[in-house]
Amino acid sequence: MGEERALTGLRVLDLANNIAGSYCGKLLADFGAEVIKVEPPKEGNPLRKKAPFWKDEQDKEKSGTFFYLNTNKKSLTLDITKQEGAEVFKKLVKDSDVVIEDFEPGKMKEWGLGYDELKKENPKLIMTSITWFGQDGPYKDFKANNFTAYGIGGAMYVMRPTRWPDTRPAVLGGYQAEYTAGLIAYIVTMAALISPKEEGKWIDLSVMEAVTSTLTGIMADYSYLGLSRRTLPWAIHGFPTQENYPCKDGYVNLTPGIGGTQAIADLIEKPEERENPLLVKAGARVKEPEKFEALILPWLKEHTKWEITEKAQKLRLAFAPILSPGELPDDPQIKAREFFVKTEHPEMKEVTYPGAPAKLSESPWKEGRAPLLGEHTQEVLGSIGLSENDIKGLQEKGIV
Amino acid sequence: MAYKILEGIRVVDLTTVYAGPMGTRILADLGAEIIKIESPKRPDLFTRMTAYPDNEPPEKENWNAGGYFHLLNAGKKGISLDLSTDKGKEIFKKLVKMSDIVMENFSPRVMDNLGLGYEELKKVKPDIVMVSMSGLGHYGPLRDYYMYMTGMEGMSGLTYITGHPDQPPLLSNYAYGDWMLGVTGAAAALTALYYRKKTGKGQYIDVAGREAIVIHIGDVIMDYTLNGRVKERSGNANPAMAPHECYRCKGEDSWINIAVENEQQWQALCKLMGKEELKDDPKFSTMEARVKNRDELNKIIEEWTSQHDHLELMEKLQKEGIPSGAVLSMKEVHLNPHLIQRGFFEVIDHGKDVGKRPIGKQMPAKFVGLESYIPSRAPRFAEHNEYVFCELLGMSKEELKKLEDEKVIGTVPRFPPGRPTRLDLIEKQAGKGAGYVDPNYLEELRKVFGEDIAKK
Numbered sequence: 001m002g003e004e005r006a007l008t009g010l011r012v013l014d015l016a017n018n019i020a021g022s023y024c025g026k027l028l029a030d031f032g033a034e035v036i037k038v039e040p041p042k043e044g045n046p047l048r049k050k051a052p053f054w055k056d057e058q059d060k061e062k063s064g065t066f067f068y069l070n071t072n073k074k075s076l077t078l079d080i081t082k083q084e085g086a087e088v089f090k091k092l093v094k095d096s097d098v099v100i101e102d103f104e105p106g107k108m109k110e111w112g113l114g115y116d117e118l119k120k121e122n123p124k125l126i127m128t129s130i131t132w133f134g135q136d137g138p139y140k141d142f143k144a145n146n147f148t149a150y151g152i153g154g155a156m157y158v159m160r161p162t163r164w165p166d167t168r169p170a171v172l173g174g175y176q177a178e179y180t181a182g183l184i185a186y187i188v189t190m191a192a193l194i195s196p197k198e199e200g201k202w203i204d205l206s207v208m209e210a211v212t213s214t215l216t217g218i219m220a221d222y223s224y225l226g227l228s229r230r231t232l233p234w235a236i237h238g239f240p241t242q243e244n245y246p247c248k249d250g251y252v253n254l255t256p257g258i259g260g261t262q263a264i265a266d267l268i269e270k271p272e273e274r275e276n277p278l279l280v281k282a283g284a285r286v287k288e289p290e291k292f293e294a295l296i297l298p299w300l301k302e303h304t305k306w307e308i309t310e311k312a313q314k315l316r317l318a319f320a321p322i323l324s325p326g327e328l329p330d331d332p333q334i335k336a337r338e339f340f341v342k343t344e345h346p347e348m349k350e351v352t353y354p355g356a357p358a359k360l361s362e363s364p365w366k367e368g369r370a371p372l373l374g375e376h377t378q379e380v381l382g383s384i385g386l387s388e389n390d391i392k393g394l395q396e397k398g399i400v
Numbered sequence: 401m402a403y404k405i406l407e408g409i410r411v412v413d414l415t416t417v418y419a420g421p422m423g424t425r426i427l428a429d430l431g432a433e434i435i436k437i438e439s440p441k442r443p444d445l446f447t448r449m450t451a452y453p454d455n456e457p458p459e460k461e462n463w464n465a466g467g468y469f470h471l472l473n474a475g476k477k478g479i480s481l482d483l484s485t486d487k488g489k490e491i492f493k494k495l496v497k498m499s500d501i502v503m504e505n506f507s508p509r510v511m512d513n514l515g516l517g518y519e520e521l522k523k524v525k526p527d528i529v530m531v532s533m534s535g536l537g538h539y540g541p542l543r544d545y546y547m548y549m550t551g552m553e554g555m556s557g558l559t560y561i562t563g564h565p566d567q568p569p570l571l572s573n574y575a576y577g578d579w580m581l582g583v584t585g586a587a588a589a590l591t592a593l594y595y596r597k598k599t600g601k602g603q604y605i606d607v608a609g610r611e612a613i614v615i616h617i618g619d620v621i622m623d624y625t626l627n628g629r630v631k632e633r634s635g636n637a638n639p640a641m642a643p644h645e646c647y648r649c650k651g652e653d654s655w656i657n658i659a660v661e662n663e664q665q666w667q668a669l670c671k672l673m674g675k676e677e678l679k680d681d682p683k684f685s686t687m688e689a690r691v692k693n694r695d696e697l698n699k700i701i702e703e704w705t706s707q708h709d710h711l712e713l714m715e716k717l718q719k720e721g722i723p724s725g726a727v728l729s730m731k732e733v734h735l736n737p738h739l740i741q742r743g744f745f746e747v748i749d750h751g752k753d754v755g756k757r758p759i760g761k762q763m764p765a766k767f768v769g770l771e772s773y774i775p776s777r778a779p780r781f782a783e784h785n786e787y788v789f790c791e792l793l794g795m796s797k798e799e800l801k802k803l804e805d806e807k808v809i810g811t812v813p814r815f816p817p818g819r820p821t822r823l824d825l826i827e828k829q830a831g832k833g834a835g836y837v838d839p840n841y842l843e844e845l846r847k848v849f850g851e852d853i854a855k856k
Contacts (some may be wrong), residue, residue, distance in 0.1 A: 006595040031591050032499035036766055045656040047749035051640065052623035065623030115768070116650075135768065139738040143665075143723040147636070147644060152714075152725030154733035156646065158573040161563070166832040169646050169727055171636050173571055174560035179616040186763040190590035191430045194597060195405045202768040209744050212733060214579045216422055217447060219729055219760045220467030224451040225821055226841030228729040229655065232573040235822040236450060242550060244559065251557060251569050255550040286825065293624035313545050320551030320570050324560045324788040325621050328614060331555070336540035339611055352625040354614045357539070358588035365597040369770075384570045 004155075005032025006363035012088070014073065015080070017046050019175050020207060021102040021130045021145070022069040023182030024189065027117070027357070028098070029072035030365050036096075036380055037070055037371065038089070041077040041400055044373040045070075049098045054348040061347040061372055068353055069342075072368035073378035077400050085399045086112050091384045093121045098189060102130045105140050115202040118234055126192045126199045128185050134206035144207070150177040153211025158229050162242055163289060165231040178355050181210035236361035244322055247300040257318030261285075267312055306328075328354075341367035352389070359400040374400075402773040404431025409593070410499040411494075413476065415582070416444040417607060418549065418575050421472040422531055422762060423582030427501075427589070428475030429763035431773050434604065435475045435495065435788055439483065440810030447472055453854065454842070457702055458753040463782045465753050465806045465818070474748060475775025477784040480717025480809045483514055487808045492516065493524045494793055500596075501589050502524060504579075505533040508543045518604040525694035528600035528797065529592040537608030547609070556613035561620060564635040567834065581609030594790060604836055642690035645668070645728035646727060648703045649710035653836075655727035656710045658717065666690070668720040673704045711847075720788060734758060735848055747849050750777045755854040766796070782811045 003252045008399070010033035014025035022037075022045075031036035039045045043060070050065040068269070075262035079085040079169075090113070093099065099118065103106060108114050108129075115127050129135060132144035150156050155177075156169045185205050188210045212219075221227040232242040244251045262280060265273040278292045279282040285292045300308060312319035323331065329340050341355040356365035377400055381391050411434040413424045421436075421444070428434045438444055443463060443790075452458070452468030458465050482488045494518075496502055503519060504511060511532070513518050516594045518530045532538055535547025538556075545551065553559050553571050563570030571577075588605045596602055623629045636657075644659045645733065660666050665673040666687075670678045678684050678700070683693045690697055705713060711724040717724040728736060739745065743766075745758035766772060789803070790793045803809045826834045838844065 004595075004599060006591050027587070035595045050619075052619065052626055052629070054626045058625060064626050065619040067555055068618040068622055094419065133738060134766075137738045137742045142718045144725060145659050145723050146559040147638070147659045148723050148725035150658045150725075151646065151655070151727040154728045154730060155572075155574060155576075156657065156727045157655075157729045159562075159570060160573070161567055161570060162573075162834065163830050164832070165830055165834050166653065167567070168564070168635070168648070170563050170567075170570055170658075171646070172576065172631075173558050173631075174620050176558075176576070176616060183580075183616075184585060184763070184765060187426060187583070187587050187590060188430070188763065189406050190587070191775065194409075194590060194593050197403075197405065201405075201770075203765050204768050206742070206766040209739065209742065209761070209786075212739065212744060213760060213762055213764045214576055215574050215730075215733070216579060216652065216762065217418065217450070217468035217471050218574050219730065219733070220451045220471045220757075222734050222756045222838075222841060223759075223845060224453050224467030225455050226731075226838040227823065227826065227835050228838065229573070229819075229826075229835035230729070231829075231834050232831055233826040234826040235834075240824075242571050242573060244554065244571065246568065249781055251560075251771075253550045253554040253571070255548050257546045257548060259546070286829070289830065303765060308511055316546060318546035318548050318551055320545075320547070321553045322554045322559050323557055324630050325557040325617065326624045327623065328557055329625070333536050333540040334611075335536055335543040337608070337611070339614070348626070351622075354611070354618055354621055355601075357584050357607070357612055357615050358531075359606040360588060360592060360595075360603055361605070362601050363592065373486065378492070386756075 005359065007031045007033035008358055010034065011096040012036065012100065013092055013096050015101040016098065018102050019069060019178035020181035020185060021100045022047060023130065023179055024185035025073060026069050026071055027186045029061065030368070035073040036376070037073045037075045038080065039075055039077050039373060041079055041398055067345065067348065067351060067370040070370040072366070072373055074380060075371035076377050076380045077374040079399050080113060081111055084394065084397065088381070089113060090118065090121050093118050093125060096122065097126060097193065099125065099127045101127070105131055105135045107297055119200050123200050124198060126189060126203065128189045128203045128205065130181055130207065132207045135207065137346050139243065143260065143358045144157055145176045146177045147171055149207045150211055153177060153199050153208045154215055155211050158231060162231045162234060166175045177207055177211045180214055181205060181207040197263060198235045238282055239285045240287065240292065246301055247303055247305050247308055249304045251322040253307045253322060255318045257316065259316030263315040263317050264296065264313055267317065270303055332341045343367045343369045345369045346372065401768055403770040404773050405767070406430040406432040407427045409433065410584065411501040411503060412495055414502070414504040414506070416505065417446050417676065418472070418504060418583040418586070419578035422579050423533065423585040424476065424503055425472055425474065425762040426583060426586045429761060430776050431684045434476040436473060436478045436479065436779065438781065438813065439481045439572045440807070440813050441482060443813035443815060444469065449816070453754045455823065457820060462818030463813055463815045469749055470778045471759055473778035476779055477787065478779030479765065479783060479785050480782040480811065482808050483516065483720040485808050487803065487806065489514065489516060491793065495788065496521050496528060497525045498792065500529060502528060502530045503533070503585060503589065503646055507619050510536050510537045513679065522602065527596055527600055529589055529596065529602050529605065531585045531589050531605045531607060533581050534605045535609050537611065538679065548576040549575045551659065552609035552613060552665050555610050556618055556623065561617070561631045563633045567634050569633060577609055577613055580612045581607060584612035593774050630736060637694060641695055642687065642694040643701055645698050647705040649713060650704050650708055654710045656705055656713055656724060656725045657727060658722065660741060661723060663812065666720050672716060674701070731841070731844070735844060740848055745849070746774045748777050753856060755856045756852055757854060758849050779811050782809065785809055
């Protein structure tokens, strides 16, 4: 018996083809659940085709995206779209606690694997279904991806610089709509597992709604004020709170915080400017942002983002450097917290990636690698009593 | 029967402003009992004073009317307690003793300085789960940096890769980093509760907002750790997909996202645009060619989209199976037929000065076949003092009165006069306007959510 981890003892069947569901499964696996990635035979999960690839070698075992989203999982190949495959899947469901799936609404039912069917096998089953728009509603069958879901969720409209609010909206980097949905899926799945109400549940999560929920407080802009913002309003949050300005080696964010804008005079070595209305009065800055910029930009351009940040923080200004993904591994705080982890992979050798979402003192997150395609097929099918001959038979039919 | 999946779980909530309250709001939506503690000297100021209903701060108790507070704190109970007093600390520990989770987002030194760090709370309640949420984490050389959402996002790598190449890096303008921190805190708390369910053990959890964001760009980071490549800002361009852009539509500031994943969708798009000749144009006939010639392609497509209404165009594109999404404004989010039919907004009555308003879910997932649990309105300041101190902790009304006299608790927070939001300045920001004010928003909301919206 291994050590008791946060989620040891949980068994999860992960059918997800996209990021959200795979990420939910990853969190479960990284905290100790046995998560079985169920992949189509031969080509495997579609994320295996997604860049970045190790040394740019396009190979199903070398996708960084697949690796990152499937750490600590097992891989079983099984064609659940064929009846025999579906029967095997149902046997697995008997011994599992959670199914994660992200097929279009109705697909699972078409294969005889709808929630009502699966519940017959296991009355306590939690099935977490993640779709772009949910299991019902007028957009149910709409096509989407991270980019379009982010726009219709309402987040994109506000993604414009405060100085140029009429420019073309820009999507938040990476795949935030999908990761957001994956995190929510993890929370609701965990809630269902903790719940004193121990009957099975079918969870219906829409990526669009996940995006909308991240808008939180500013939803009240409309229902209380009639306001639809298209960037950050200075009149609510202050200027230059959300602004990133160029400096010697990149950009730095200027959020004054409790130090107060007057402290900026000390920062830029012009104490005589402490009473300059541009530093004393928010209204003056808002009226003439270019004058405020003229005051600070020359000094910023002579200093690096870390020089500026260190000095500003001593003045209790909440300035911060804009760090690139490549600068993170060398960040002193990241290092001290051992945030990046390393793990061995048979094809990709040593892989470094970002680690724990949170530090749990008693049942910590753990690193691990992604499985090779079908690596655990024998083990998993053996665990539900299939003999080597049975498995061979399924292999010949292309089911596994 | 409304379904409270976390029924019986009690959370002591010390969080303020944005990040922490989002985390506990998610747990509230799942039916946990959240007891939000505020100091009468330092109430949850920013959200309580932002977005007064119809931009009119009420004359009395203006601290109870802020729209941001209502959204972030729906479903919670509210009490007042001054933790800097000995009596306040003693009562707090009694409350911890009968709770499952403590969540806080003070600066890293505060709880220890108060003598209420995890080691102390563990003595009172050995299996307590304590979640500390901060910008950069509770240990490490930069732990005492002053951090807001801006710093957490800026230091995560996410900002660096967001925005157009010819503009500065772009932060989320809706506190996404705060959402990440609070919601990761909630996720960690539930993970610990599951462990406690099996082993009986509690624990301490340290969540750093910056780290919570970094893990959401894992694939981008991997390109660096595997290949040494640093991703640069590329607006809405996608290295593997074109068209993949936000296109201007007919009408003021109206946009649609279109992202074509394969040849079938591309051909359908050409047909819909009435430009079938593009299919065979070598500049656009393969995904690779389209990615390479995306600027030229985008111009052609935008010429077409700018003649159409974004919502109508989305319907047309979807009919042909082309992934597309109108870029919805906050007004359009509230009036969106899909969100409305799915029950994303819950109409919650906030009583006097406010009336009924649609409040978005913070836990958008639904349990199929079970009636959604609709959270109660956000608490008024100190509203549940009597419930918590008398009913839960067994104090008498006299004791409660004495605590009030000793200023350990209070019903009136230290609070500035209410001020309306300067919508006039917002409409003029940077010469272009930071947003649109819809004077008819109440009528619009009433058409969708019922005639009694905002009847005070």
